[in-house]
Amino acid sequence: EKLVDKAEKVADDLTDALSPRGDVVPGAPGSEPPSVDEPTEPTDPLPPKPDQKGATPHSPTGAPSKDSEDAQRQQGAYLTTAQGARLSETDHSQKAGRRGPTLLQDHHLREKIMHFDHERIPERVVHARGAGAHGVFTANGAAASVCRAGLFAEGKETEVFVRFSTVLGSRGSADTVRDTRGFATKFYTDEGTWDLVGNNIPVFFIQDAIKFPDVVHAGKPHPDREIPQAQSAHDTFWDFVSLHTEAQFHTMWNMSDRGIPRSFRMMEGFGVHTFRLINAAGETSLVKFHWKPHLGVHSQLWEEAQLAGGMDPDFHRRDLADAIEAGAHPSWDLGIQVFPDTVDSDGVSEMFHGIDLLDPTKIVPEELAPVQVIGTMTLGANPKNYFAETEQVAFHPGHLVPGIDVTNDPLLQGRLFSYLDTQLSRLGGPNFGQIPINRPHAPVNDMLRDGMHQTADHVGVAPYRPNSLDGGCPFLAGTADGALVEVAQEIADAQIERRAPASFDDHFSQATLFWASLTEVEREHTAAAYTFELGKCYEEAVKIRQVEQLAHIDHGLATTVAQGLGLPAPAEVPVAEVVTSPSLSQVGREWPTDGRQIGILVSADSDVAAVAEIQRAVFGAGMVPLVIAPTGGTLGGDDPDADDAPKVTISRTYRTQRSVEFDALVVVDLPADPHSDILISEMYRHKKALATLVPIDRYGEFEITSSTPGVVEVGAAADVLPALTPLLAAHRAWDRPDPSRV
Ligand code: HDE
Numbered sequence: 120e121k122l123v124d125k126a127e128k129v130a131d132d133l134t135d136a137l138s139p140r141g142d143v144v145p146g147a148p149g150s151e152p153p154s155v156d157e158p159t160e161p162t163d164p165l166p167p168k169p170d171q172k173g174a175t176p177h178s179p180t181g182a183p184s185k186d187s188e189d190a191q192r193q194q195g196a197y198l199t200t201a202q203g204a205r206l207s208e209t210d211h212s213q214k215a216g217r218r219g220p221t222l223l224q225d226h227h228l229r230e231k232i233m234h235f236d237h238e239r240i241p242e243r244v245v246h247a248r249g250a251g252a253h254g255v256f257t258a259n260g261a262a263a264s265v266c267r268a269g270l271f272a273e274g275k276e277t278e279v280f281v282r283f284s285t286v287l288g289s290r291g292s293a294d295t296v297r298d299t300r301g302f303a304t305k306f307y308t309d310e311g312t313w314d315l316v317g318n319n320i321p322v323f324f325i326q327d328a329i330k331f332p333d334v335v336h337a338g339k340p341h342p343d344r345e346i347p348q349a350q351s352a353h354d355t356f357w358d359f360v361s362l363h364t365e366a367q368f369h370t371m372w373n374m375s376d377r378g379i380p381r382s383f384r385m386m387e388g389f390g391v392h393t394f395r396l397i398n399a400a401g402e403t404s405l406v407k408f409h410w411k412p413h414l415g416v417h418s419q420l421w422e423e424a425q426l427a428g429g430m431d432p433d434f435h436r437r438d439l440a441d442a443i444e445a446g447a448h449p450s451w452d453l454g455i456q457v458f459p460d461t462v463d464s465d466g467v468s469e470m471f472h473g474i475d476l477l478d479p480t481k482i483v484p485e486e487l488a489p490v491q492v493i494g495t496m497t498l499g500a501n502p503k504n505y506f507a508e509t510e511q512v513a514f515h516p517g518h519l520v521p522g523i524d525v526t527n528d529p530l531l532q533g534r535l536f537s538y539l540d541t542q543l544s545r546l547g548g549p550n551f552g553q554i555p556i557n558r559p560h561a562p563v564n565d566m567l568r569d570g571m572h573q574t575a576d577h578v579g580v581a582p583y584r585p586n587s588l589d590g591g592c593p594f595l596a597g598t599a600d601g602a603l604v605e606v607a608q609e610i611a612d613a614q615i616e617r618r619a620p621a622s623f624d625d626h627f628s629q630a631t632l633f634w635a636s637l638t639e640v641e642r643e644h645t646a647a648a649y650t651f652e653l654g655k656c657y658e659e660a661v662k663i664r665q666v667e668q669l670a671h672i673d674h675g676l677a678t679t680v681a682q683g684l685g686l687p688a689p690a691e692v693p694v695a696e697v698v699t700s701p702s703l704s705q706v707g708r709e710w711p712t713d714g715r716q717i718g719i720l721v722s723a724d725s726d727v728a729a730v731a732e733i734q735r736a737v738f739g740a741g742m743v744p745l746v747i748a749p750t751g752g753t754l755g756g757d758d759p760d761a762d763d764a765p766k767v768t769i770s771r772t773y774r775t776q777r778s779v780e781f782d783a784l785v786v787v788d789l790p791a792d793p794h795s796d797i798l799i800s801e802m803y804r805h806k807k808a809l810a811t812l813v814p815i816d817r818y819g820e821f822e823i824t825s826s827t828p829g830v831v832e833v834g835a836a837a838d839v840l841p842a843l844t845p846l847l848a849a850h851r852a853w854d855r856p857d858p859s860r861v
Pocket of ligand 1: 243245246282284300302303316317327328331389390392514530534537541
C-alpha cells in the first residue's frame with residue numbers, strides 16, 4: 120500500500136512536471152494522450168495460468184533457490200536501470216536541445232540499446248526450432264531388475280524437461296515441414312541429471328559421427344542462395360543420400376508419414392543407439408529406449424502439412440502449449456527393448472539375431488524384442504520464458520546416472536564430444552550448467568571454478584583434490600554411495616583403424632522390411648513423398664541415382680517414383696527377403712481422442728442451444744470445440760432481457776479458419792460461403808470425420824452422403840459426440856474415396 124501511495128504521488132508529480140511541455144506528448148493537438156495507470160505493483164502474469172507449476176529452480180550448487188518465485192518476476196514497482204536506479208523517463212533520449220543531437224552521456228539509452236543489440240544468441244546448428252515443456256516421469260519399477268538407477272525404482276517421481284524440435288530449419292522456420300523431430304528429455308534425478316536425447320525416428324542417416332557435418336551440410340539450404348529453408352526437397356540432400364546408401368533407411372522414415380507428425384503429442388520417441396544398463400548386482404544388459412505416446416502415432420497429410428506451414432507456422436508449438444494449458448496433458452510410456460550383453464557364436468559382442476546393436480542405422484523389430492514399459496511421463500506445464508528454458512536448455516547424451524552407460528556405437532561416441540563443444544559457443548562459455556533450466560536437482564560439488572558467466576559464489580580455499588585445507592572435501596563416492604558405474608570392457612580388436620565392421624555393410628534390408636510392413640495407404644503416401652521431393656530436384660543424374668537406390672529396396676516403389684518423375688523404370692535388382700514387422704505401421708488401431716480439435720460450422724441463424732450443447736459435449740470429452748461463424752464475437756445472447764438465453768463464444772470466422780486446424784468438423788448449418796466450401800472439401804479430401812445435422816448430398820466435386828466413409832448424418836445435437844468418437848479414434852477414414860489423390 121505504501122508503495123502504491125508513493126507511486127501515485129510520483130505519477131502526480133510527473134504529470135505536473137510534464138504538463139507545461141505538452142508538445143512532447145504524441146497525438147493530435149488538444150487530444151488526450153493514451154494512458155495506463157502507472158506505476159503498477161508486479162503481479163502474476165495475465166491471464167492466470169492453472170497447472171503451470173514448472174520444475175523448482177535450483178541454485179548453482181544444486182540446493183533449491185529460496186527466492187525462486189521472486190527470481191522469475193520483475194522486482195519493485197518502478198522501472199530502473201540495470202543497476203537499480205529509478206527512471207523518470209524512458210521514451211526520449213537525452214539531446215542537446217529538443218531538435219539537437221543525442222548525448223553520449225545518456226547511459227540509460229546506451230545500456231538499453233547495448234542489451235537489446237545482444238539479445239540473440241547463436242541458434243543451434245541443428246534442431247534450432249523447438250518447443251519445450253515441463254513434466255514428471257513416474258517409474259513402475261519394471262526396470263529395477265536391469266538398472267540400478269534410482270529413477271527407475273517403483274513409484275519414484277522425477278521432474279523432467281522435454282524439448283521437441285525439427286532438425287534442418289532455422290529457429291523461425293515452420294513447424295510442419297517434412298523432417299525428423301528431436302525428442303530430448305532431461306531427467307532431473309536425485310543422482311544427477313540424465314538426458315535421453317532422442318528422435319522420433321529410430322535410426323539415423325549415418326553410422327559414424329565423422330559424417331555428421333556432411334549430412335547436415337547436404338540437408339541445409341544451398342550455400343549460395345540460402346534456399347530452401349527447412350526442406351529436404353532439394354538437390355544437395357538427394358545427392359548425398361543417393362551416394363551414401365546407409366542413409367536410405369532413415370530417409371524412408373522421413374518420406375513416410377512419420378516425417379510429418381500431427382502433433383508432438385502424437386509421436387514416438389527413440390534413443391536410437393543401444394545403451395548399457397547395470398543393475399544392483401553389477402550385471403549388464405543392452406537396451407534401446409522407446410517413448411510410446413498414449414494418444415497414438417498420428418500424422419498430417421502432406422497437403423495439410425504444407426497448408427499449415429503458411430496458415431500457422433507455429434502449428435506444433437501452439438498445439439503443445441494449448442493442450443498443456445487446457446489440461447490435456449500429453450503422456451508417454453517409456454519402454455526398453457532388452458538384449459543380453461553377451462558375445463554371439465562368432466565371438467562378436469553387441470549382436471542380436473544377426474542385427475548389430477552398435478549400428479545406428481538398424482532397428483530391432485518389436486516382434487523380436489518386445490518393448491517393456493518401465494514408466495510414464497506426463498507433461499503438465501509450459502515454460503514461463505521461452506528463451507530462459509527452451510532456448511537455453513543444453514542436452515548431452517553423456518549426461519548419465521549410475522546404472523546407465525554408453526556403448527561403442529561410433530555415432531554415439533562422436534555425439535559425446537559434439538554437444539559440450541557446441542554449447543560452449545552457443546551459450547557463451549563453460550558455465551551454462553548454472554543456467555536455471557540446466558541446473559541439476561542433485562547437489563553439485565564439482566571443483567569447476569570461474570569462467571565467463573560464473574554465477575556461483577564458491578566458498579573455501581581448496582578447489583582441488585586431494586586437499587587437507589577444506590576438511591579434505593569433497594569425498595569420492597563408491598558404487599554403494601551412488602557413484603557412476605564404469606563397466607570394465609575388453610577391447611576385442613586393438614588395431615587402430617578407420618574402418619567399419621562388415622556387419623555395417625547392409626544398407627537396404629531394413630528399408631525393405633519397413634516398406635513391406637506399411638499398409639497400402641502408408642505406402643502410397645511414402646511413394647508420393649519421394650516423387651514430390653525428387654520432383655523438386657533439378658539434376659537429372661541425382662533423381663536417376665536415387666530411383667536406382669530405391670530399386671534395392673523395392674522395385675515397385677522405384678517404378679512408381681520413376682513414373683511420377685517421367686524417368687524410365689530402373690533395372691530390377693535382387694532385394695532382401697523379409698518378414699514384416701506390423702508394429703512399424705501407424706494405421707489400423709484405435710486411440711484416445713483427448714485434445715483433438717473439433718470445428719463446429721454454424722451460420723448467423725443457427726440454433727444457439729444446439730451449438731452450445733455440442734460445444735459442451737465436445738469439451739466434456741476432453742476435446743477442443745471451435746465454433747466457426749461468419750463474424751467474431753458471440754452467437755446468441757442478443758436479447759438483453761433474456762439473461763439465461765444460450766450464448767456461444769465464436770472461435771473462428773469463415774475467413775480465419777482453415778481445415779488443417781480441425782481433426783473433425785460438425786456441420787450445424789451449411790453457409791453459402793466460399794471459405795466454408797473450401798473447409799468442407801478439404802475436410803473431405805483429408806479423410807477427416809464429418810458429422811452433419813443438415814444433409815450435404817453433393818459438395819462441389821465430391822459426393823458426401825451418409826454412406827461416405829467417415830461421414831455421419833445426425834438428427835440432433837445430442838447424437839454428435841457418440842457419432843464422432845469412433846471416427847476420431849481411428850484418426851482418419853482411410854477407406855474414403857480420394858478422387859484428387861491428396
Ligand atoms: Fe544431435 N546434435 N547429433 N542427434 N541432437 C545436437 O547439440 C550431433 C543425433 C539430437 O533440443 C547439437 O546442443 C552429432 C542423433 C537432438 O536442444 C549438436 C550427431 C540423435 C538435438 C548435435 C548427432 C540426435 C540434437 C546441436 C552425429 C537422435 C536437440 C545443438 C554423431 C538420437 C537437442 C546442441 C535440443 C542437437 C550433434 C546425431 C538428437 C551439434 C555430431 C543420432 C534431439 O551437438
